[in-house]
Amino acid sequence: MKKILPFSKEKVLGIIKKYPTPFHIYDEMAIRKNARRFLKAFSILEGFKEYFAVKATPNPYILKILHEEGFGVDCSSLPELLMSEKVGIRGEEIMFTSNDTPAIEYQKAKQLGAIINLDDISHIEFLEKATGIPNVICLRFNPGTARKGTDIIGKPEEAKYGLTREQIFEAYKILKSKGAKRFGLHTMIISNELNEDYFIETARMLFELAVEVYQKTGIKLEFINLGGGIGIPYKLEDKPVSYENIARGVKNAYNNIIVKNNLHPVKIFMECGRLITGTYGYLVTRVLHLKHTYKNFVGTDACMANLMRPAIYGAYHHVTVLGKENDPYNNVYDVTGSLCENNDKFAINRKLPEIERGDILVIHDAGAHGFAMGFNYNGKLRSAELLLREDGSVAQIRRAETVEDYFATLDFAGVKNFK
Amino acid sequence: MKKILPFSKEKVLGIIKKYPTPFHIYDEMAIRKNARRFLKAFSILEGFKEYFAVKATPNPYILKILHEEGFGVDCSSLPELLMSEKVGIRGEEIMFTSNDTPAIEYQKAKQLGAIINLDDISHIEFLEKATGIPNVICLRFNPGTARKGTDIIGKPEEAKYGLTREQIFEAYKILKSKGAKRFGLHTMIISNELNEDYFIETARMLFELAVEVYQKTGIKLEFINLGGGIGIPYKLEDKPVSYENIARGVKNAYNNIIVKNNLHPVKIFMECGRLITGTYGYLVTRVLHLKHTYKNFVGTDACMANLMRPAIYGAYHHVTVLGKENDPYNNVYDVTGSLCENNDKFAINRKLPEIERGDILVIHDAGAHGFAMGFNYNGKLRSAELLLREDGSVAQIRRAETVEDYFATLDFAGVKNFK
Numbered sequence: 001m002k003k004i005l006p007f008s009k010e011k012v013l014g015i016i017k018k019y020p021t022p023f024h025i026y027d028e029m030a031i032r033k034n035a036r037r038f039l040k041a042f043s044i045l046e047g048f049k050e051y052f053a054v055k056a057t058p059n060p061y062i063l064k065i066l067h068e069e070g071f072g073v074d075c076s077s078l079p080e081l082l083m084s085e086k087v088g089i090r091g092e093e094i095m096f097t098s099n100d101t102p103a104i105e106y107q108k109a110k111q112l113g114a115i116i117n118l119d120d121i122s123h124i125e126f127l128e129k130a131t132g133i134p135n136v137i138c139l140r141f142n143p144g145t146a147r148k149g150t151d152i153i154g155k156p157e158e159a160k161y162g163l164t165r166e167q168i169f170e171a172y173k174i175l176k177s178k179g180a181k182r183f184g185l186h187t188m189i190i191s192n193e194l195n196e197d198y199f200i201e202t203a204r205m206l207f208e209l210a211v212e213v214y215q216k217t218g219i220k221l222e223f224i225n226l227g228g229g230i231g232i233p234y235k236l237e238d239k240p241v242s243y244e245n246i247a248r249g250v251k252n253a254y255n256n257i258i259v260k261n262n263l264h265p266v267k268i269f270m271e272c273g274r275l276i277t278g279t280y281g282y283l284v285t286r287v288l289h290l291k292h293t294y295k296n297f298v299g300t301d302a303c304m305a306n307l308m309r310p311a312i313y314g315a316y317h318h319v320t321v322l323g324k325e326n327d328p329y330n331n332v333y334d335v336t337g338s339l340c341e342n343n344d345k346f347a348i349n350r351k352l353p354e355i356e357r358g359d360i361l362v363i364h365d366a367g368a369h370g371f372a373m374g375f376n377y378n379g380k381l382r383s384a385e386l387l388l389r390e391d392g393s394v395a396q397i398r399r400a401e402t403v404e405d406y407f408a409t410l411d412f413a414g415v416k417n418f419k
Numbered sequence: 420m421k422k423i424l425p426f427s428k429e430k431v432l433g434i435i436k437k438y439p440t441p442f443h444i445y446d447e448m449a450i451r452k453n454a455r456r457f458l459k460a461f462s463i464l465e466g467f468k469e470y471f472a473v474k475a476t477p478n479p480y481i482l483k484i485l486h487e488e489g490f491g492v493d494c495s496s497l498p499e500l501l502m503s504e505k506v507g508i509r510g511e512e513i514m515f516t517s518n519d520t521p522a523i524e525y526q527k528a529k530q531l532g533a534i535i536n537l538d539d540i541s542h543i544e545f546l547e548k549a550t551g552i553p554n555v556i557c558l559r560f561n562p563g564t565a566r567k568g569t570d571i572i573g574k575p576e577e578a579k580y581g582l583t584r585e586q587i588f589e590a591y592k593i594l595k596s597k598g599a600k601r602f603g604l605h606t607m608i609i610s611n612e613l614n615e616d617y618f619i620e621t622a623r624m625l626f627e628l629a630v631e632v633y634q635k636t637g638i639k640l641e642f643i644n645l646g647g648g649i650g651i652p653y654k655l656e657d658k659p660v661s662y663e664n665i666a667r668g669v670k671n672a673y674n675n676i677i678v679k680n681n682l683h684p685v686k687i688f689m690e691c692g693r694l695i696t697g698t699y700g701y702l703v704t705r706v707l708h709l710k711h712t713y714k715n716f717v718g719t720d721a722c723m724a725n726l727m728r729p730a731i732y733g734a735y736h737h738v739t740v741l742g743k744e745n746d747p748y749n750n751v752y753d754v755t756g757s758l759c760e761n762n763d764k765f766a767i768n769r770k771l772p773e774i775e776r777g778d779i780l781v782i783h784d785a786g787a788h789g790f791a792m793g794f795n796y797n798g799k800l801r802s803a804e805l806l807l808r809e810d811g812s813v814a815q816i817r818r819a820e821t822v823e824d825y826f827a828t829l830d831f832a833g834v835k836n837f838k
Contacts, residue, residue, distance in 0.1 A: 054798070055759060055796065055797045055798070058798060059829070060829060060831060060834045061833075061834055061837055064834055064837055075798075076759045076797045076798070077757075077797050077798040077799060078798070078822070079798030079799075079800065079822050079825050079826075080797070080798040082822055082826075083798070083826070086831050086834070087834060097759070098757065098759070099718070099755075099757060099759065100707055100708050100710075100718030100719070100720075100722075100755060100756065100757035101707070101708075101757065102707060102720060102757075119710075120708065120710045120712070122708060122709065122710060123708070126708065142712060142713070144712075144713050145713075156713075157713040157714075158713070158714065159761050160710070160714075160716050160718075160753060160755045160761060160763075160764070161761070162712065163712065164712050164713065167712070288519055288520070288521060289519050289520075289539065289541060289542070289545070290541065291519075291538075291539045291541060291579070293539070293561060293563075293581070293582065293583050293586070294561070294563050294564075294575075294576040294577070294583065295576075295577065297579050299518070299519030299579075300519070301521060303519075308794075312731050334579060336518075336519055336579045337519065338496075338517065338518060338519035338520065338521075340474060340495045340516070340517070340518065342578050342579060342580070344579075345579070372796055373794055373796045374794060374795075375727075375792055375793060375794035375795075376793075376794075377474065377791055377792045378474045378495045378496050378499070379473070379474070379477060379494075379495065379496040379497070379498030379499040379502070380496060380498075381498065382828075384828075395837075397833075398828050398829055399828045399830070400828070401828055403497070403498050403501055405824075405827055405828065406498050407498075407501075407502070408824055408827070409801075409803075409817050409818045409819070409820055409824065410478070410479060410817055411818070412479060412505050414480075414816075415479045415480055415483055415505070415506060418480055418483055418814075
């Protein structure tokens, strides 16, 4: 899949005058268009709702844009709940999907009226004690060896998430007996998967389980959350999924299982993150150094603090040298960051045009799990996030960290007096 | 090696009343004793100086303690330089070892009078332009295929660090011609290595290179920095290195090469981090949940935000269940954090005593590259750092992050007005 940039080199040179590199920049128009295309495709499903996984791009401006487009949010922690609240997202527009959850997080989720998604049968008692059993409740299913996972999320039977099949039935009974009235079912067993059939298969599995839940407990589920995990085409040869194909496949499974078993209507939810913003965010960085030793290295002013996926997953991110798109790709480089950690490389043995000091590199597909995963190792500071607006203007939606931020939890006066 | 704790369960219960879990706690007495033992062993080497690698434990109290014990610091970035300056460490007590360095960092290092360690021959010109060539200068050597690396730091010939053999000779000549007067040589090619011979071999390699440097350039090196990378016994079966053995081996190599070639005196430096603090820091966390699905999971109130090594390196960290040290280790658990990332596990298939909700777990050897590598993924907040003083009192040396810290770079008023 060709990688097209929403900005020219000249545009970026203009942006850099105001906002120095490195920064993440998100393409608002592309995010909105994709969100509309996504919702349109899945609107053939009963009561469809997408809960954007905040962890992918935890920026309130992005949440606000997606909320305007009709998305809810999936939160995994108290700070994510608080961010959503500040953006004006409340009630059942929030799904709270956590694991190993502290009581305070359940209390906040309940206070916001969020749909609470329980990760374990033991959490029923824990939740009841923390805040009482809400009217609406969801359970996360882990199919165990019945399904395969991926490298990132692991095999379901080894994964820490969700309830087993038998626990699901028991948990619904307990929840019903404790006063819950409306029920949902959820799973999330894959990450960054491009095989459309996988998601249809997941829907079928959950629909069949819904039938069994009804048979064993008498509970008609109100909604089924198919989870997220749809991948994006990081590599040029990757083929993006067709939203329409997945939606049609899920619809067929719904008709064949839910409708046939007289369980219609069941609302269908999803919680995609990467698919919604990943492709439409870019890490823009400048070349500080060229180094020629046993290999050729391009040293940028970004590092793992800005994008960790290549270092920890060996993930591929496409790199464009701005203004040299049409030059021959005759040079082989490692594109590195400045961390004292050898895996701090954005690309290894990558064919690229000849690079000079000062060149601007765009690292693609950094719109999800990019800024979000940044750390401060080696005292590195996290960068700014910018938004390319539909009218071509640029808004700063998160300022870059400063040394003062890095020192915020330290008390240097105390150090001075320390004996 | 048996893992001994410097605190009892009762002591920790007392600490938790004031400082809720999770937190890192460092044992001041043990750090000081180890520092003294380390310096004593290596004092047989000419002009020995240890520059503590700030990145391992970037806390100003720890730096102050180590400085009191006679250590310098090795900094890798501007924030680390600034932290050292605030602690009162300046001049040649600082070694500045960076790579892919921005000009502003060289300027600050020069202003502080730090020893600048150049990572590449091209940095000579870059440094000259940024701030001028200082009197004292060091070069980082990369031996390429002549030496083997480790999984973490990679093969030297693929690593982004340092100058080749031929570049070393050329770089010294250029630096001399540009007015540098005092010269050092450095390497760092291994991480977390317990084989003593490896470090002696590294010293020998550098000493031989020093002879060659003299022969080819007429430059007598003033110091040689052997780097760090000495490992600690994470696993019970690991044998800690003997400081004395390494010091003796280096001394022999020095006599056989440096002295024999009439290059004596050359000062010997090191830049250990992990070895200095790693063993003496503990991550203390409470069990929030027990979960039994396809495996048995112990859910703690810590996560990758507090300690990332198991998740990204598959690293082993020993776990003690406080107060149950003598119970039978009859249960097999995955000890997990609360991140929506399946590799957020502190231990996998670990035999432990039977664990109950509320138990306190101590995760050992978290004193280096522990807090330092924490991120805010999933909106998780980084925890406090405490210091167990020699008199048994406990001082907070870094407060826990708050949601306000997490939101510090965001402008929610802007979000409200955002159209």
